[in-house]
Amino acid sequence: xxxxxxxxxxGVNGRLPMSSEGGVIxxxxxxxxxxxxxxxxxxxxxxxxxxxxxxxxxxxxxxGDSRSLIFHTDEMTLVxxxxxxxxxxxxxxxxxxxxxxxxxxxEQSDRVVYELxxxxxxxxxxxxxxxxxxxxxxxxxRRLGMMRIATKYPRIAERYFEGTGRQIELIEVKGSVELxxxxxxxxxxxxxxxxxxxLAENDLEVREEIVDCTARLVANRVAHKLRAAEVDxxxxxxxxxxxxxxxx
Amino acid sequence: MTIVRRMIHPIPPGTRDVLPDEMRELRRLNRRLxxxxxxxxxxxxxxxAIEYDEVLSxxxxxxxxxxxxFFDENGDLLALRSDMTxxxxxxxxxxxxxxxxxxxxxxxxxxxxxxxxxxxxMREFVQAGIELIGEPGPDGTAEVIGVLExxxxxxxxxxxxxxxxxxxxxxxxxxxxxxxGEARDAVLDRLATHDLVGLGIALEAAxxxxxxxxxxxxxxxxxxxxxxxxxxxxxxxxxxxxxVVRLQxxxxxxxxxxxxxxxxxxxxxxxxxxxYSGAIFEVxxxxxxxxxxxxxxxxDFLSGFGLDLPAAGFSLYLxxxxxxxxxxxxxxxxxxxxxx
Numbered sequence: 001x002x003x004x005x006x007x008x009x010x011g012v013n014g015r016l017p018m019s020s021e022g023g024v025i026x027x028x029x030x031x032x033x034x035x036x037x038x039x040x041x042x043x044x045x046x047x048x049x050x051x052x053x054x055x056x057x058x059x060x061x062x063x064g065d066s067r068s069l070i071f072h073t074d075e076m077t078l079v080x081x082x083x084x085x086x087x088x089x090x091x092x093x094x095x096x097x098x099x100x101x102x103x104x105x106x107e108q109s110d111r112v113v114y115e116l117x118x119x120x121x122x123x124x125x126x127x128x129x130x131x132x133x134x135x136x137x138x139x140x141x142r143r144l145g146m147m148r149i150a151t152k153y154p155r156i157a158e159r160y161f162e163g164t165g166r167q168i169e170l171i172e173v174k175g176s177v178e179l180x181x182x183x184x185x186x187x188x189x190x191x192x193x194x195x196x197x198x199l200a201e202n203d204l205e206v207r208e209e210i211v212d213c214t215a216r217l218v219a220n221r222v223a224h225k226l227r228a229a230e231v232d233x234x235x236x237x238x239x240x241x242x243x244x245x246x247x248x
Numbered sequence: 249m250t251i252v253r254r255m256i257h258p259i260p261p262g263t264r265d266v267l268p269d270e271m272r273e274l275r276r277l278n279r280r281l282x283x284x285x286x287x288x289x290x291x292x293x294x295x296x297a298i299e300y301d302e303v304l305s306x307x308x309x310x311x312x313x314x315x316x317x318f319f320d321e322n323g324d325l326l327a328l329r330s331d332m333t334x335x336x337x338x339x340x341x342x343x344x345x346x347x348x349x350x351x352x353x354x355x356x357x358x359x360x361x362x363x364x365x366x367x368x369x370m371r372e373f374v375q376a377g378i379e380l381i382g383e384p385g386p387d388g389t390a391e392v393i394g395v396l397e398x399x400x401x402x403x404x405x406x407x408x409x410x411x412x413x414x415x416x417x418x419x420x421x422x423x424x425x426x427x428x429g430e431a432r433d434a435v436l437d438r439l440a441t442h443d444l445v446g447l448g449i450a451l452e453a454a455x456x457x458x459x460x461x462x463x464x465x466x467x468x469x470x471x472x473x474x475x476x477x478x479x480x481x482x483x484x485x486x487x488x489x490x491x492v493v494r495l496q497x498x499x500x501x502x503x504x505x506x507x508x509x510x511x512x513x514x515x516x517x518x519x520x521x522x523x524y525s526g527a528i529f530e531v532x533x534x535x536x537x538x539x540x541x542x543x544x545x546x547x548d549f550l551s552g553f554g555l556d557l558p559a560a561g562f563s564l565y566l567x568x569x570x571x572x573x574x575x576x577x578x579x580x581x582x583x584x585x586x587x588x
Contacts, residue, residue, distance in 0.1 A: 032534075093537015102445075110364050114442040216445060222532045222539070224442075225411055225512060228471050 035076050035223075035230045038090055038098030040083035043194075044215055047121045048099050052078075054241035055234070087111040087218065096223035097231060102213035103192050107153050114224050116235050117217040119242045126156060128208040129199055130188040131181050137188045137207060141166065150180030151190040160190070160210050178202040262363040262371035270570075274374075277570055278356055280402040281376045285354035288395045290378045293353050295335040297360075301327040304334055306552045315362035328360040333523070333546065333561060336379050341553035349382030349557070356566070370567070377543065377563030384558040385545055386498035389527040392543065392560045393498075394507045400531070403569050405576060408533040408540065410510050411471070413517025414495060415524040415544060420487030421464060425456045439468060440518045463488075470515040474499055480515055491515070498527055523549040531564065535575035540568050 039048055039062065049059040061071040062078050071078040079095055084107075086100035091111045098113075101122055105115060128149075130137040140147045150171040151157045161168045171186050173179075178198060180186040192213065193199060193206065217238055224231055259265065266274065282292060301317050304327045314327035329335050332355050344351055356376045363369035376399075380392050393410060400408045418439055422432050431454040438447035444465060451461035463483045470476045477499070481492050495513055502508035519528045519542055528544030543562025550557045 091537065110367070112441075114444070115446065116444050118445045220537050221442065222534070222537050225471060225514065225530075225532055226409055226534050228512075232469065 038095035055237040150186035290354035374566035379561035390501035
């Protein structure tokens, strides 16, 4: 296989090298090979595989403890990655379709991907939280006209406070954001909450709810046009499977 | 280990120098495209990169307004063009107002847009395209698409596809459903970004009922060959009917001209430039995930420059076409190697 270039100047990436054994050759204008689906590792991983199974996509190769990142099934290539990388791969067309959380899509709203379906699972809330019984948030807002907010979601936080007319000092952290208000780095945090257990264990409580998030199916805009039949078929099967699953 | 020197005299992010290896290929591509345009009867023109802001902003919509404005020595406000359609409208109105119609012009020119940080987007990029002025649809539209097909062939992109849609569809449809104001903008915004989950929510908020909402969502997913015209018709309504008739006429004209093969009819197509009306199109190549170019009809646009003439055109992003060329070339090489 010849080396592939990556052209950085205009953000157009090549496709991931795909196996050629598929041998599915369409007419002159048909894309080749199996559809590539970006699958999120982490919290959404097992439910995503369950849903794909229910939709008739064989995910057996991706289960088990293989360190591989790419798995071939009969009809599809599954590429596993961090949820926050899914929009990147799908936008560039390296993956034709992908599954990731709405929180990721909101945080990366400048990525051009088509959002096709609410899959219903992985439900969690983006919230503003502060220390239980502590009035730092309110006091900073009232006396200083400004709150210090730590978060892993700077754009969602920025948009939310801008939209509600409040000034904040945004502190972006990469790791456990709960730590920030406990040791005085921030007055409060904006974070994703599923069960609320992590908050409770760190003596934090929800003050405001920002947005509800679930897993979403997204597509590359060119793949959505040029592989219309395959994308529509997968969407229909996932819709049916997610409704049976009672996600919504 | 390669040691890369730091640039002593930097250039702004989103701009670049083109060195001989690339320039040679770009020049070859340029020449092929302009030859196709000239052969089809389109004369090449050039306009200044800087114009009066007041003239350029007759493009009217935020997306076509220039992000680069500055004052000249007289205190006049100038701007860098963000595409070529507006300058050519200005040129036609001032220099060809009484010329015999239709007018056929082409260009190969740099344009300038704002960029998102860290996304590798280009502030300065080259567009190659044509404008056909004074020839109404569907004949005019079909001619423009024919030239676009010839240009893609000349570039060696034999797998490229042209999506054909209608810019007026959703405006008409929402009017029919009685959706106005903010609710209408919210729906159009979700359609433009193709956020179907958000679209469902926006339609529900607009309060138009489940059937109408489903019609709207189903329409946005209709794309394919001429069979989608029938499927759209089944969804009913005047706006849909108008669009179907118009697309069908255009499509049949393309079939008559033998240039329908690459065309995919797409009811979900929306272009973000505000001046389009009627037919719109976009160009895709399976080897790259980005749109290579697009165009459409802008029949009402020239009236802003005092000319009441129908018009249509397209532009290709030269650098992206070059990327697609290289991807297609390496694909052909790989396949040839696999066949041995």
